[in-house]
Amino acid sequence: MLSDELLASQTLDGELSAFEELVNRYKGSVFSIIYRITGQYQEAEDISQEVFITVFQKLYQFDTNKKFAPWIHKIAVNTAISYIRRHKKYIVYSFDESYMNEQNNLPKSTIIDPELALENKELYQDILNAINKLSVNYKVVIILRYQLELTNQEIADTLGISKENVEVRIHRARKSLRKILIADWEQRGVKYELSTDK
Amino acid sequence: MNCQQINKYILPYCDNNLPPELVRQIDEHIASCESCANNITLTRIENSVLHNLPALEPRTDFTNDVMQKVFVTTPKDYKLKSLSKKALVTLIPIAAVLLVFIATTMPNFFNLSKISSPDISQMEVKNYAPRPQTAKEPSQESLRQTVDTGQKIADSENTAINEPKEDSVKLADNNNVFMANIEANNFKEEAEKIENYSSRAAKLKTLDNNANKIEISLANIPSDYILANVYNVSNQEIAYQYIDSNNNLTLDITLTKLETDIVEESQPFSISADMASQDEITSTCNISQVNEYSLELVNDADLYLVNFISSMPLEELIKIASSVTIK
Structure with missing residues (x-):
């Protein structure tokens, strides 16, 4: 399989099929980043198209000696944040479709307490809602780390911060996530009996 | 190890990124501390949700839409820019030499060009x-x-x-x-x-x-x-x-x-x-x-x-x- 960087070079030489391959490889991650940040399906799709057009137009600026993934993810993050700032709105999340997908695709083997998790779909929804309420900076780092499973170095390259800073930001994002979750439970008077079995 | 110290290691503990000695100390602590045990359980549940965020995909015709826009909007401009990256290094010195040549051999050339800004x-x-x-x-x-x-x-x-x-x-x-x-x-x-x-x-x-x-x-x-x-x-x-x-x-x-x-x-x-x-x-x-x-x-x-x-x-x-x- 050709590397992303080679496909980028071929695109610069005028091979549109190479760019089409890049679109197919990255449409999922680009769309995920933008959808998680904006929370709107249709807008996320339009912005994703905008990202790929931008990538195509700016591809001559891409250094083919570097990795392509952080470069395109950086453009996706910046475009999504720019969209939010332009529209000055913080999004009414409609995670119904993602939540339904999640319920269908839950990998039971990876859940620490499968019984608890499956019996408490509401708990999962609470955590998803808490993710949505994170500030944009924390949300971005959470998406890159957990959804796209990027390494700390890749996240650092994407966000233009140091590797150490990535770890700090992830830690703070997790603390913020927990804070939002607990505050939500306290507000609703919800109390979960968590299984402590390992 | 007290609760505050445990709190510091919860994330790496749940990710199995701690040395065995620290893991043993934490295990001993949570065996007698329900609060920390609950904390670790909730962290693990959060991890499982975060690691299993559903994969999101745009519509199936997304790629076609993008390629159509790419094809319609920017082919000429794109060619020029892609040319510029590779050829500018060569073209700029040639252009500079030509300008110097014109300036030295045909001084009136530049005088004529002043028509627009007399x-x-x-x-x-x-x-x-x-x-x-x-x-x-x-x-x-x-x-x-x-x-x-x-x-x-x-x-x-x-x-x-x-x-x-x-x-x-x-x-x-x-x-x-x-x-x-x-x-x-x-x-x-x-x-x-x-x-x-x-x-x-x-x-x-x-x-x-x-x-x-x-x-x-x-x-x-x-x-x-x-x-x-x-x-x-x-x-x-x-x-x-x-x-x-x-x-x-x-x-x-x-x-x-x-x-x-x-x-x-x-x-x-x-x-x-x-x-x-x-x-x-x-x-x-x-x-x-x-x-x-x-x-x-x-x-x-x-x-x-x-x-x-x-x-x-x-x-x-x-x-x-x-x-x-x-x-």
């Missing part, structure tokens, strides 16, 4: 002969009329804007110029170059003993005109050049300080459009599609001749000229 001093020499001494008198007389009473302005209401006076006709017939050769006392050395070219107001700082500051402003100048250059023609003359790059038009304004002993009163003065159209026209002419219009203004007992040269229509030129004020 040098005002060269224009004056080329198009207009020096003004004879007699040509100054009508202007001074006109000024007296304006300053002293304003009544005589009304007397000449029937004078059409684009019908030059008798004196003006004589001036045009003789190919005379309107820039008066008058010595002034207050102008010293050269004016500092204007820093803000986008400003509509051209500010001129003189270096005389009184540190006078002269400012020209043009209320009626179209927004397309940008102040491009300020020349210090001589100690008594400052020239401003406005350029309308959209329509390839230029407007050259020369501010010349005249003798001041003819002005008795010292009061600020600015000329209105009506006044300009009736009496302040010292001369107009049209040579090679270049219109010229002059008027005289008084400011703090100083007399100034303001000369406008432009390829714009005369009527528009007069409108702009009539809005000039000096402070």
Whole structure:
């Protein structure tokens, strides 16, 4: 399989099929980043198209000696944040479709307490809602780390911060996530009996 | 190990990224601490949710839509840019060598290219002969009329804007110029170059003993005109050049300080459009599609001749000229 960087070079030489391959490889991650940040399906799709057009137009600026993934993810993050700032709105999340997908695709083997998790779909929804309420900076780092499973170095390259800073930001994002979750439970008077079995 | 220390290690503990000794200590702690045990359980549940966030995909025809837009919107532009990355390194030195070659072998090449932004001093020499001494008198007389009473302005209401006076006709017939050769006392050395070219107001700082500051402003100048250059023609003359790059038009304004002993009163003065159209026209002419219009203004007992040269229509030129004020 050709590397992303080679496909980028071929695109610069005028091979549109190479760019089409890049679109197919990255449409999922680009769309995920933008959808998680904006929370709107249709807008996320339009912005994703905008990202790929931008990538195509700016591809001559891409250094083919570097990795392509952080470069395109950086453009996706910046475009999504720019969209939010332009529209000055913080999004009414409609995670119904993602939540339904999640319920269908839950990998039971990876859940620490499968019984608890499956019996408490509401708990999962609470955590998803808490993710949505994170500030944009924390949300971005959470998406890159957990959804796209990027390494700390890749996240650092994407966000233009140091590797150490990535770890700090992830830690703070997790603390913020927990804070939002607990505050939500306290507000609703919800109390979960968590299984402590390992 | 206490609860606070445990809290610090919860994330790496749940990710199995701790050395065995630390893991053993934490295990011992949570065996007797329900709070920390709950904390770790919730962290693990959060991890499982985060690691299993559903994969999101756009519509199936997403790629086709993108490729259509890519194909329709930018192919030519893209080719150019992709060319530039690889070829610029080679092309720029070649272009530089060519420019140097042209500059050394054909010096007139660059002179010809100045048509769009003429040098005002060269224009004056080329198009207009020096003004004879007699040509100054009508202007001074006109000024007296304006300053002293304003009544005589009304007397000449029937004078059409684009019908030059008798004196003006004589001036045009003789190919005379309107820039008066008058010595002034207050102008010293050269004016500092204007820093803000986008400003509509051209500010001129003189270096005389009184540190006078002269400012020209043009209320009626179209927004397309940008102040491009300020020349210090001589100690008594400052020239401003406005350029309308959209329509390839230029407007050259020369501010010349005249003798001041003819002005008795010292009061600020600015000329209105009506006044300009009736009496302040010292001369107009049209040579090679270049219109010229002059008027005289008084400011703090100083007399100034303001000369406008432009390829714009005369009527528009007069409108702009009539809005000039000096402070």
